[in-house]
Amino acid sequence: MAKKLQSIRGIHDGLPTEVAKWRNIEDVARKVFASHAISEVRLPILEPKSLFVRSVGEETDIVSKEMYAFEDQGGDHICLRPEGTAGAVRAYLQAGLTRAGAQRWFYMGPMFRRERPQKGRLRQFQQIGVEYFAVNGPVADVEMLRMAQQFLDELGIQQTRLEINTLGCSACRPAYRETLMTYLKERAESLCATCNDRIETNPMRVLDCKNKTCQAQLLDAPEVVAHVCDDCDAHFSGLKSGLDALAVDYTVNPRIVRGLDYYNRTAFEFVTDQLGAQGTVLAGGRYDGLVESLGGPATSAVGFAAGMERLAMLLPDVPEPRLDVVVAALGDESLPYSLRVADALRQQGLIVIHAGGGTAKRQFKIADRENSRFVLVIGEDEVAKGGVMLKHLKTGKQDFYRLDDAVQILLARDV
Numbered sequence: 001m002a003k004k005l006q007s008i009r010g011i012h013d014g015l016p017t018e019v020a021k022w023r024n025i026e027d028v029a030r031k032v033f034a035s036h037a038i039s040e041v042r043l044p045i046l047e048p049k050s051l052f053v054r055s056v057g058e059e060t061d062i063v064s065k066e067m068y069a070f071e072d073q074g075g076d077h078i079c080l081r082p083e084g085t086a087g088a089v090r091a092y093l094q095a096g097l098t099r100a101g102a103q104r105w106f107y108m109g110p111m112f113r114r115e116r117p118q119k120g121r122l123r124q125f126q127q128i129g130v131e132y133f134a135v136n137g138p139v140a141d142v143e144m145l146r147m148a149q150q151f152l153d154e155l156g157i158q159q160t161r162l163e164i165n166t167l168g169c170s171a172c173r174p175a176y177r178e179t180l181m182t183y184l185k186e187r188a189e190s191l192c193a194t195c196n197d198r199i200e201t202n203p204m205r206v207l208d209c210k211n212k213t214c215q216a217q218l219l220d221a222p223e224v225v226a227h228v229c230d231d232c233d234a235h236f237s238g239l240k241s242g243l244d245a246l247a248v249d250y251t252v253n254p255r256i257v258r259g260l261d262y263y264n265r266t267a268f269e270f271v272t273d274q275l276g277a278q279g280t281v282l283a284g285g286r287y288d289g290l291v292e293s294l295g296g297p298a299t300s301a302v303g304f305a306a307g308m309e310r311l312a313m314l315l316p317d318v319p320e321p322r323l324d325v326v327v328a329a330l331g332d333e334s335l336p337y338s339l340r341v342a343d344a345l346r347q348q349g350l351i352v353i354h355a356g357g358g359t360a361k362r363q364f365k366i367a368d369r370e371n372s373r374f375v376l377v378i379g380e381d382e383v384a385k386g387g388v389m390l391k392h393l394k395t396g397k398q399d400f401y402r403l404d405d406a407v408q409i410l411l412a413r414d415v
Helices: 016-034 049-055 061-066 085-094 137-155 173-186 193-201 203-208 212-217 230-245 308-313 332-347 360-369 380-385 403-411
Strands: 046-048 069-071 077-080 103-112 124-133 161-166 264-271 280-286 301-307 325-329 352-354 374-378 387-392 398-402
Touching: 016 103, 016 124, 016 137, 016 308, 046 049, 046 085, 049 061, 049 077, 049 085, 085 103, 085 124, 085 301, 124 137, 124 308, 137 161, 137 230, 137 264, 137 280, 137 301, 161 230, 173 193, 173 203, 193 203, 230 264, 280 308, 301 308, 325 332, 325 360, 332 352, 332 374, 332 380, 332 403, 360 374, 374 380, 374 403, 380 387, 387 403, 398 403
Parallel strands: 325 352, 325 374
Antiparallel strands: 046 077, 069 077, 103 124, 124 301, 161 264, 264 280, 280 301, 374 387, 387 398
Protein backbone atom coordinates (compact mmCIF):
# COMPACT_ATOMS: atom_id res chain seq x y z
CA MET A 1 0.00 0.00 0.00
CA ALA A 2 1.38 3.38 -1.03
CA LYS A 3 2.37 5.74 1.76
CA LYS A 4 -0.19 8.49 2.35
CA LEU A 5 0.88 11.88 1.01
CA GLN A 6 1.54 14.50 3.68
CA SER A 7 1.16 18.26 3.39
CA ILE A 8 3.27 20.87 5.17
CA ARG A 9 1.58 21.95 8.39
CA GLY A 10 0.10 25.43 8.10
CA ILE A 11 0.20 25.46 4.30
CA HIS A 12 -3.03 24.52 2.55
CA ASP A 13 -4.40 24.21 -0.95
CA GLY A 14 -6.76 26.80 -2.36
CA LEU A 15 -9.59 24.59 -3.63
CA PRO A 16 -12.43 25.83 -5.88
CA THR A 17 -14.80 26.95 -3.11
CA GLU A 18 -12.16 29.07 -1.40
CA VAL A 19 -10.62 30.36 -4.62
CA ALA A 20 -14.06 31.58 -5.72
CA LYS A 21 -14.12 33.73 -2.57
CA TRP A 22 -10.57 34.96 -3.23
CA ARG A 23 -11.50 35.97 -6.76
CA ASN A 24 -14.50 37.86 -5.46
CA ILE A 25 -12.25 39.66 -2.96
CA GLU A 26 -9.75 40.47 -5.71
CA ASP A 27 -12.45 41.77 -8.06
CA VAL A 28 -13.89 44.06 -5.38
CA ALA A 29 -10.40 45.26 -4.45
CA ARG A 30 -9.54 46.15 -8.04
CA LYS A 31 -12.82 48.03 -8.44
CA VAL A 32 -12.48 50.03 -5.23
CA PHE A 33 -8.77 50.73 -5.62
CA ALA A 34 -9.22 51.93 -9.21
CA SER A 35 -11.54 54.69 -7.97
CA HIS A 36 -8.60 55.99 -5.90
CA ALA A 37 -6.13 55.92 -8.83
CA ILE A 38 -4.15 53.00 -7.36
CA SER A 39 -2.07 50.93 -9.79
CA GLU A 40 -1.33 47.22 -9.46
CA VAL A 41 2.25 45.99 -9.08
CA ARG A 42 3.57 42.42 -9.14
CA LEU A 43 6.38 41.88 -6.63
CA PRO A 44 8.69 38.84 -6.33
CA ILE A 45 8.15 36.20 -3.68
CA LEU A 46 11.91 35.83 -3.09
CA GLU A 47 13.72 38.81 -1.57
CA PRO A 48 17.12 39.41 0.05
CA LYS A 49 17.04 38.50 3.72
CA SER A 50 18.79 41.77 4.56
CA LEU A 51 15.81 43.74 3.25
CA PHE A 52 13.62 42.56 6.11
CA VAL A 53 16.37 42.70 8.74
CA ARG A 54 16.81 46.41 7.87
CA SER A 55 13.14 47.27 7.48
CA VAL A 56 11.03 45.06 9.71
CA GLY A 57 13.62 44.94 12.49
CA GLU A 58 16.07 42.26 13.59
CA GLU A 59 14.42 41.90 17.01
CA THR A 60 10.88 41.46 15.68
CA ASP A 61 9.23 38.04 15.80
CA ILE A 62 9.00 38.02 12.01
CA VAL A 63 12.76 38.20 11.47
CA SER A 64 13.97 36.40 14.60
CA LYS A 65 11.47 33.52 14.67
CA GLU A 66 9.13 33.35 11.67
CA MET A 67 10.93 34.19 8.44
CA TYR A 68 11.76 31.40 5.98
CA ALA A 69 15.37 32.35 5.20
CA PHE A 70 18.12 30.29 3.60
CA GLU A 71 21.33 30.42 1.59
CA ASP A 72 20.90 29.34 -2.02
CA GLN A 73 23.37 27.42 -4.20
CA GLY A 74 25.07 30.66 -5.21
CA GLY A 75 25.66 31.74 -1.63
CA ASP A 76 22.99 34.45 -1.61
CA HIS A 77 21.01 34.90 1.60
CA ILE A 78 17.39 35.07 0.54
CA CYS A 79 13.95 34.54 2.05
CA LEU A 80 10.32 34.00 1.22
CA ARG A 81 8.69 37.37 1.73
CA PRO A 82 6.93 37.57 5.14
CA GLU A 83 5.13 40.82 4.28
CA GLY A 84 4.75 43.15 1.31
CA THR A 85 5.68 46.68 2.38
CA ALA A 86 9.45 46.26 2.44
CA GLY A 87 9.45 44.71 -1.04
CA ALA A 88 7.29 47.57 -2.33
CA VAL A 89 9.77 50.11 -0.93
CA ARG A 90 12.67 48.22 -2.55
CA ALA A 91 10.85 48.28 -5.90
CA TYR A 92 10.05 51.98 -5.49
CA LEU A 93 13.72 52.80 -4.88
CA GLN A 94 15.19 50.50 -7.53
CA ALA A 95 12.81 51.89 -10.16
CA GLY A 96 14.07 55.40 -9.43
CA LEU A 97 10.64 56.78 -8.58
CA THR A 98 11.59 59.01 -5.66
CA ARG A 99 11.29 62.10 -7.88
CA ALA A 100 8.24 60.90 -9.82
CA GLY A 101 5.67 62.35 -7.42
CA ALA A 102 3.07 60.42 -5.48
CA GLN A 103 2.88 56.68 -6.13
CA ARG A 104 -0.20 54.64 -5.17
CA TRP A 105 0.23 50.87 -5.50
CA PHE A 106 -1.53 47.67 -4.60
CA TYR A 107 -0.43 44.05 -4.80
CA MET A 108 -1.83 40.58 -4.19
CA GLY A 109 -0.17 37.26 -3.51
CA PRO A 110 1.25 34.78 -1.00
CA MET A 111 3.29 35.68 2.08
CA PHE A 112 5.18 33.24 4.34
CA ARG A 113 5.73 33.12 8.09
CA ARG A 114 6.63 30.11 10.21
CA GLU A 115 4.00 30.74 12.86
CA ARG A 116 2.04 28.30 14.98
CA PRO A 117 -0.87 27.32 12.70
CA GLN A 118 -4.32 28.11 14.05
CA LYS A 119 -7.64 29.46 12.87
CA GLY A 120 -6.98 32.50 10.70
CA ARG A 121 -3.18 32.16 10.94
CA LEU A 122 -1.26 30.14 8.34
CA ARG A 123 2.35 29.72 7.30
CA GLN A 124 1.49 30.53 3.69
CA PHE A 125 -1.30 33.06 3.41
CA GLN A 126 -2.77 35.24 0.68
CA GLN A 127 -2.58 38.97 1.20
CA ILE A 128 -3.76 42.18 -0.46
CA GLY A 129 -1.69 45.27 0.29
CA VAL A 130 -1.88 48.98 -0.56
CA GLU A 131 1.04 51.41 -0.31
CA TYR A 132 1.16 55.19 -0.85
CA PHE A 133 4.55 56.86 -1.34
CA ALA A 134 5.27 60.61 -1.21
CA VAL A 135 1.78 61.41 0.07
CA ASN A 136 1.90 63.78 3.04
CA GLY A 137 -0.41 64.68 5.89
CA PRO A 138 -3.40 63.13 7.62
CA VAL A 139 -5.65 63.54 4.56
CA ALA A 140 -3.89 60.59 2.90
CA ASP A 141 -4.49 58.49 6.01
CA VAL A 142 -8.15 59.51 6.13
CA GLU A 143 -8.76 58.66 2.47
CA MET A 144 -6.97 55.33 2.81
CA LEU A 145 -9.11 54.39 5.81
CA ARG A 146 -12.30 55.44 4.03
CA MET A 147 -11.25 53.32 1.06
CA ALA A 148 -10.52 50.36 3.33
CA GLN A 149 -13.96 50.74 4.89
CA GLN A 150 -15.54 50.89 1.42
CA PHE A 151 -13.64 47.76 0.41
CA LEU A 152 -15.01 45.84 3.40
CA ASP A 153 -18.52 47.24 2.88
CA GLU A 154 -18.61 46.22 -0.78
CA LEU A 155 -17.49 42.73 0.17
CA GLY A 156 -20.49 42.64 2.49
CA ILE A 157 -18.36 42.41 5.65
CA GLN A 158 -20.25 44.53 8.16
CA GLN A 159 -19.16 43.09 11.50
CA THR A 160 -15.86 44.98 11.82
CA ARG A 161 -14.82 48.03 13.81
CA LEU A 162 -12.00 50.48 13.11
CA GLU A 163 -9.49 51.11 15.89
CA ILE A 164 -6.80 53.79 15.57
CA ASN A 165 -3.80 55.00 17.52
CA THR A 166 -0.76 57.22 17.14
CA LEU A 167 2.72 55.79 17.64
CA GLY A 168 4.60 59.09 17.70
CA CYS A 169 7.71 59.68 15.63
CA SER A 170 11.51 59.54 15.92
CA ALA A 171 11.45 62.84 17.78
CA CYS A 172 9.04 61.93 20.57
CA ARG A 173 9.02 58.14 20.77
CA PRO A 174 12.43 57.64 22.41
CA ALA A 175 11.30 59.51 25.53
CA TYR A 176 8.08 57.51 25.65
CA ARG A 177 10.06 54.30 25.18
CA GLU A 178 12.15 55.08 28.27
CA THR A 179 9.02 55.89 30.29
CA LEU A 180 7.39 52.64 29.22
CA MET A 181 10.53 50.57 29.93
CA THR A 182 10.70 51.97 33.47
CA TYR A 183 7.06 51.01 34.03
CA LEU A 184 7.56 47.50 32.64
CA LYS A 185 10.76 46.79 34.58
CA GLU A 186 8.92 47.54 37.81
CA ARG A 187 6.43 44.78 36.92
CA ALA A 188 8.79 42.36 35.16
CA GLU A 189 8.24 39.56 37.66
CA SER A 190 4.50 39.55 36.82
CA LEU A 191 5.00 39.53 33.06
CA CYS A 192 5.42 36.47 30.83
CA ALA A 193 8.81 35.39 29.48
CA THR A 194 8.11 36.81 26.03
CA CYS A 195 7.23 40.22 27.47
CA ASN A 196 10.40 40.19 29.56
CA ASP A 197 12.43 39.54 26.43
CA ARG A 198 10.73 42.49 24.76
CA ILE A 199 11.25 45.04 27.54
CA GLU A 200 14.71 45.93 26.23
CA THR A 201 14.32 45.11 22.55
CA ASN A 202 10.79 46.23 21.66
CA PRO A 203 8.89 47.43 24.75
CA MET A 204 5.85 48.72 22.82
CA ARG A 205 5.11 45.16 21.73
CA VAL A 206 4.48 44.27 25.38
CA LEU A 207 1.32 46.37 25.19
CA ASP A 208 0.02 43.97 22.53
CA CYS A 209 0.48 40.81 24.63
CA LYS A 210 -2.67 38.67 24.79
CA ASN A 211 -1.69 36.97 28.07
CA LYS A 212 -4.39 37.87 30.63
CA THR A 213 -1.88 38.12 33.46
CA CYS A 214 0.20 40.56 31.44
CA GLN A 215 -2.86 42.56 30.46
CA ALA A 216 -3.75 42.99 34.13
CA GLN A 217 -0.31 44.52 34.72
CA LEU A 218 -0.72 46.91 31.80
CA LEU A 219 -3.95 48.59 32.87
CA ASP A 220 -2.11 51.72 34.03
CA ALA A 221 0.72 51.58 31.51
CA PRO A 222 1.66 54.97 30.00
CA GLU A 223 -0.03 55.51 26.65
CA VAL A 224 1.90 56.83 23.69
CA VAL A 225 -0.95 59.17 22.70
CA ALA A 226 -0.25 61.19 25.87
CA HIS A 227 3.49 61.46 25.11
CA VAL A 228 3.61 62.57 21.47
CA CYS A 229 5.07 65.82 20.17
CA ASP A 230 2.97 68.72 18.88
CA ASP A 231 3.41 67.66 15.22
CA CYS A 232 2.27 64.10 15.91
CA ASP A 233 -0.63 65.36 18.01
CA ALA A 234 -1.71 67.67 15.16
CA HIS A 235 -1.48 64.78 12.69
CA PHE A 236 -3.62 62.56 14.91
CA SER A 237 -6.16 65.34 15.41
CA GLY A 238 -6.33 65.81 11.63
CA LEU A 239 -6.88 62.09 11.18
CA LYS A 240 -9.79 62.05 13.63
CA SER A 241 -11.33 65.20 12.14
CA GLY A 242 -11.16 63.74 8.65
CA LEU A 243 -12.76 60.47 9.71
CA ASP A 244 -15.51 62.44 11.45
CA ALA A 245 -16.10 64.46 8.27
CA LEU A 246 -16.57 61.25 6.26
CA ALA A 247 -18.73 59.64 8.98
CA VAL A 248 -16.26 56.77 9.40
CA ASP A 249 -16.81 55.26 12.84
CA TYR A 250 -13.70 54.58 14.91
CA THR A 251 -12.40 54.20 18.44
CA VAL A 252 -9.00 55.18 19.79
CA ASN A 253 -7.21 52.08 21.07
CA PRO A 254 -3.94 52.98 22.83
CA ARG A 255 -2.91 49.30 22.79
CA ILE A 256 -2.49 49.21 18.99
CA VAL A 257 1.26 49.22 18.43
CA ARG A 258 1.70 47.02 15.31
CA GLY A 259 4.42 44.39 15.21
CA LEU A 260 6.90 46.04 12.86
CA ASP A 261 9.60 48.58 13.73
CA TYR A 262 8.97 50.87 10.77
CA TYR A 263 5.55 52.23 11.78
CA ASN A 264 5.20 55.81 13.05
CA ARG A 265 2.29 58.12 13.79
CA THR A 266 -0.91 56.57 12.43
CA ALA A 267 -1.63 52.90 13.24
CA PHE A 268 -4.97 51.23 12.60
CA GLU A 269 -6.79 47.91 12.58
CA PHE A 270 -10.18 46.74 11.37
CA VAL A 271 -11.11 44.00 13.82
CA THR A 272 -13.95 41.54 14.25
CA ASP A 273 -15.24 39.32 17.05
CA GLN A 274 -16.17 36.60 14.53
CA LEU A 275 -12.74 34.94 14.25
CA GLY A 276 -11.68 34.37 17.83
CA ALA A 277 -8.17 35.45 18.82
CA GLN A 278 -7.15 36.26 15.24
CA GLY A 279 -9.65 39.07 14.89
CA THR A 280 -7.67 41.57 12.79
CA VAL A 281 -8.79 41.45 9.16
CA LEU A 282 -7.11 44.60 7.77
CA ALA A 283 -4.38 46.68 9.36
CA GLY A 284 -1.63 49.14 8.66
CA GLY A 285 -0.32 52.58 9.32
CA ARG A 286 2.20 55.27 8.43
CA TYR A 287 5.91 54.51 7.91
CA ASP A 288 7.52 57.80 6.96
CA GLY A 289 11.08 56.72 7.81
CA LEU A 290 11.26 53.39 6.00
CA VAL A 291 12.28 54.65 2.56
CA GLU A 292 15.10 56.66 4.08
CA SER A 293 16.28 53.73 6.23
CA LEU A 294 16.63 51.64 3.07
CA GLY A 295 18.82 54.21 1.33
CA GLY A 296 16.32 56.60 -0.23
CA PRO A 297 15.44 60.21 0.52
CA ALA A 298 13.08 61.14 3.37
CA THR A 299 9.69 60.04 2.02
CA SER A 300 6.25 59.97 3.59
CA ALA A 301 4.39 56.68 3.20
CA VAL A 302 1.28 54.91 4.48
CA GLY A 303 -0.24 51.53 3.74
CA PHE A 304 -2.27 48.54 4.85
CA ALA A 305 -2.61 44.82 4.26
CA ALA A 306 -5.52 42.39 4.52
CA GLY A 307 -5.35 38.62 4.81
CA MET A 308 -7.56 37.03 2.19
CA GLU A 309 -8.14 33.82 4.16
CA ARG A 310 -9.49 35.82 7.08
CA LEU A 311 -11.70 37.93 4.82
CA ALA A 312 -12.95 34.74 3.15
CA MET A 313 -13.93 33.29 6.54
CA LEU A 314 -16.36 36.20 6.94
CA LEU A 315 -17.95 35.70 3.52
CA PRO A 316 -20.64 33.24 2.41
CA ASP A 317 -19.77 30.68 -0.23
CA VAL A 318 -19.87 32.05 -3.75
CA PRO A 319 -22.36 30.03 -5.83
CA GLU A 320 -20.68 28.38 -8.79
CA PRO A 321 -22.01 29.36 -12.23
CA ARG A 322 -24.51 26.75 -13.33
CA LEU A 323 -23.50 24.56 -16.23
CA ASP A 324 -25.47 25.46 -19.35
CA VAL A 325 -25.16 22.31 -21.39
CA VAL A 326 -23.50 18.92 -21.68
CA VAL A 327 -22.71 17.87 -25.23
CA ALA A 328 -23.39 14.15 -25.70
CA ALA A 329 -21.92 12.48 -28.79
CA LEU A 330 -23.56 9.18 -29.84
CA GLY A 331 -21.17 7.12 -31.95
CA ASP A 332 -17.59 7.73 -33.04
CA GLU A 333 -18.75 9.32 -36.31
CA SER A 334 -20.39 12.19 -34.44
CA LEU A 335 -17.37 13.08 -32.28
CA PRO A 336 -15.66 15.54 -34.67
CA TYR A 337 -18.91 17.45 -35.26
CA SER A 338 -19.77 17.42 -31.54
CA LEU A 339 -16.36 18.85 -30.65
CA ARG A 340 -16.89 21.70 -33.11
CA VAL A 341 -20.36 22.35 -31.64
CA ALA A 342 -19.00 22.46 -28.07
CA ASP A 343 -16.30 24.89 -29.16
CA ALA A 344 -18.84 27.11 -30.93
CA LEU A 345 -21.06 27.20 -27.84
CA ARG A 346 -18.16 28.24 -25.61
CA GLN A 347 -17.31 31.05 -28.01
CA GLN A 348 -20.81 32.38 -27.36
CA GLY A 349 -20.02 32.62 -23.64
CA LEU A 350 -21.87 29.46 -22.62
CA ILE A 351 -20.59 27.06 -19.93
CA VAL A 352 -20.14 23.71 -21.65
CA ILE A 353 -18.85 20.22 -20.86
CA HIS A 354 -18.28 17.67 -23.58
CA ALA A 355 -19.21 14.28 -22.12
CA GLY A 356 -16.56 12.51 -24.17
CA GLY A 357 -18.73 10.06 -26.07
CA GLY A 358 -19.75 6.55 -25.10
CA THR A 359 -23.23 5.35 -24.15
CA ALA A 360 -26.13 7.78 -23.89
CA LYS A 361 -26.83 6.56 -20.33
CA ARG A 362 -23.30 7.42 -19.15
CA GLN A 363 -23.37 10.86 -20.77
CA PHE A 364 -26.79 11.72 -19.33
CA LYS A 365 -25.52 10.69 -15.89
CA ILE A 366 -22.75 13.23 -16.29
CA ALA A 367 -25.33 15.91 -17.09
CA ASP A 368 -27.35 15.02 -13.98
CA ARG A 369 -24.28 14.97 -11.75
CA GLU A 370 -23.12 18.35 -13.03
CA ASN A 371 -26.62 19.84 -12.64
CA SER A 372 -26.65 20.96 -16.26
CA ARG A 373 -29.66 22.83 -17.62
CA PHE A 374 -29.61 21.04 -20.99
CA VAL A 375 -28.15 18.07 -22.81
CA LEU A 376 -27.28 18.62 -26.44
CA VAL A 377 -27.40 15.24 -28.19
CA ILE A 378 -25.55 14.65 -31.45
CA GLY A 379 -25.86 11.40 -33.39
CA GLU A 380 -25.69 10.44 -37.05
CA ASP A 381 -28.99 12.19 -37.90
CA GLU A 382 -27.91 15.46 -36.29
CA VAL A 383 -24.59 15.36 -38.14
CA ALA A 384 -26.34 14.69 -41.44
CA LYS A 385 -28.83 17.55 -40.90
CA GLY A 386 -26.26 19.98 -39.48
CA GLY A 387 -28.24 20.50 -36.29
CA VAL A 388 -28.59 19.28 -32.71
CA MET A 389 -31.12 17.57 -30.45
CA LEU A 390 -31.62 19.77 -27.38
CA LYS A 391 -33.18 18.35 -24.21
CA HIS A 392 -34.23 20.47 -21.23
CA LEU A 393 -33.42 18.33 -18.20
CA LYS A 394 -35.96 19.94 -15.87
CA THR A 395 -39.00 19.70 -18.18
CA GLY A 396 -37.84 16.73 -20.26
CA LYS A 397 -38.78 18.62 -23.44
CA GLN A 398 -36.64 17.56 -26.41
CA ASP A 399 -36.55 18.98 -29.96
CA PHE A 400 -34.31 19.22 -33.00
CA TYR A 401 -32.85 22.70 -33.70
CA ARG A 402 -30.48 24.31 -36.07
CA LEU A 403 -27.33 25.22 -34.11
CA ASP A 404 -27.99 28.99 -34.21
CA ASP A 405 -31.48 28.47 -32.79
CA ALA A 406 -30.15 26.19 -30.05
CA VAL A 407 -27.62 28.84 -29.09
CA GLN A 408 -30.38 31.42 -28.60
CA ILE A 409 -32.30 29.06 -26.31
CA LEU A 410 -29.17 28.31 -24.29
CA LEU A 411 -28.32 32.01 -23.99
CA ALA A 412 -31.70 32.63 -22.37
CA ARG A 413 -30.38 31.43 -19.01
CA ASP A 414 -33.70 32.00 -17.26
CA VAL A 415 -35.17 29.12 -19.28
